[in-house]
Amino acid sequence: MRPGSIFYFLGQAWQSLLRNRLLSFATVSTVAISILILGFAVLLSLNAGEFMKHLESDVEIVAYLDQELTSTQITDIRQELKAIPGVESVNFFSRDRALEKLQGSFGGKDYNLKDTLGENPLPHSYEIKARDPHAVPRMAEKIKKIDGIYKVNYGQGVVERLFKVTRWVRLISMVFIVLLVVAAVFLIATTIRLAIFARRKEIYLMKLIGSTDWFIRWPFFIEGVFLGTFGGLISILVLAAGYGSLIQRIDALFFLPLVTDPGMLTNVYLGLLAGGALLGIIGTWVSLNRFLDV
Numbered sequence: 001m002r003p004g005s006i007f008y009f010l011g012q013a014w015q016s017l018l019r020n021r022l023l024s025f026a027t028v029s030t031v032a033i034s035i036l037i038l039g040f041a042v043l044l045s046l047n048a049g050e051f052m053k054h055l056e057s058d059v060e061i062v063a064y065l066d067q068e069l070t071s072t073q074i075t076d077i078r079q080e081l082k083a084i085p086g087v088e089s090v091n092f093f094s095r096d097r098a099l100e101k102l103q104g105s106f107g108g109k110d111y112n113l114k115d116t117l118g119e120n121p122l123p124h125s126y127e128i129k130a131r132d133p134h135a136v137p138r139m140a141e142k143i144k145k146i147d148g149i150y151k152v153n154y155g156q157g158v159v160e161r162l163f164k165v166t167r168w169v170r171l172i173s174m175v176f177i178v179l180l181v182v183a184a185v186f187l188i189a190t191t192i193r194l195a196i197f198a199r200r201k202e203i204y205l206m207k208l209i210g211s212t213d214w215f216i217r218w219p220f221f222i223e224g225v226f227l228g229t230f231g232g233l234i235s236i237l238v239l240a241a242g243y244g245s246l247i248q249r250i251d252a253l254f255f256l257p258l259v260t261d262p263g264m265l266t267n268v269y270l271g272l273l274a275g276g277a278l279l280g281i282i283g284t285w286v287s288l289n290r291f292l293d294v
Contacts, residue, residue, distance in 0.1 A: 012219035022129065023194055024227060031231025032238075033052065034184035039239045039272045041180050046259050046268070051234035052166040058131040060163070062093075063143050064151040065124045076125060077148050084142055088131045098122040123150075134163055135155055146177055181275075185282050193287035217288060224284030225277050232276020236269045 017024050063081070065074060074092075099122055117165045128143065129206070130136050136154050144152045196203070206216050247260050 007221055009218040013222040015221060016223055017226070027227045028231040028234070030187050031184075031228050031279060033235040034180075034187055034235075034279065035232045035272050035276050036235035036239060037178070038180045038184060038275065039235060039268070041173075041177050042272070043239070043243060043259070045177060046264070048169055048173060050259050052169055055162060056166065058137050059130075059133045059154065060128070061128040061136060061140050061143060061152060061154040063126045063128060063149045064153070065126070067123055067150050068149050069124070072150055077146060078126065080124070080146050081143065084139060086130050086132060086135050086139060087292070088129045092125045093125045093127055095122045095124050098125065103249075108158050120185075131221055145196055184279055185286070189283040189286040196284075196287050219282060220284050220288055224280035228276040228278070228280020228283070230275065230276075231280075232273045235276070236272055239272075240269060269278075 015131075055235055065077065069077075078090055078092065081087060128139070130139050137160065139154050143149060170213050203216055243265070
């Protein structure tokens with residue numbers, strides 16, 4: 001493409017924007033609303049994913065030890081646990097700590113549970129965290145086979161249901177975002193089609209004098225990119241201001257930690273800006289093709 005053609009296409013796109021100010025405003029508004037809804041859905045999905053990840057990270061295995069084990073045997077079991085593939089950390093939880101925890105939960109300050117029980121009946125235990133929470137059930141089966149461990153608990157049944165729920169939440173979030181993208185393309189294509197319909201005679205005349213389809217398309221594509229980018233920029237400013245205010249006012253919403261990583265949020269906003277430009281191109285392509293069939 002020659003430099004002169006680029007300036008010509010830019011000039012044509014700018015003139016079209018000035019001539020069709022009302023339709024341009026409608027297109028920018030449609031893009032801004034579509035990207036704003038899409039951005040809200042993306043941030044909601046990210047926060048839901050962060051919450052699910054937070055829940056999954058709390059899943060751990062508790063291995064209870066036989067009462068008659070010696071200190072050496074307890075240390076040997078620790079080494080066996082650490083040798084299991086996928087184990088992230090192994091923490092020893094003594095019977096005294098377990099009793100103190102039980103005292104704090106049920107005994108209260110005015111009641112000494114240890115005096116009532118006399119001898120501490122609680123066992124030593126190990127708390128094991130897995131690098132991949134989804135590997136916990138398989139890992140628990142391996143831990144059960146270690147000599148000196150009489151019971152393993154990881155919330156059987158509850159954990160499996162939790163993982164099932166997290167999979168469904170992620171799947172529904174992805175489907176919802178895809179549906180929003182399709183709806184945004186349809187709305188933007190419809191709005192741009194109105195602008196192109198108003199210039200159908202101009203397109204018809206250009207085809208009659210021998211203009212190629214791409215010669216006709218380029219000004220419209222440039223116009224679509226500008227409108228899509230500008231609409232996306234407006235929505236991102238609104239979204240960033242609103243979400244930034246939420247982060248400053250609320251550190252954590254109930255027990256749900258909010259996504260605050262600047263790098264992740266910047267990537268989301270840049271992605272939405274690029275998405276606005278892309279929606280402008282797709283909307284223009286979908287709307288323009290039928291008018292080029294002269």
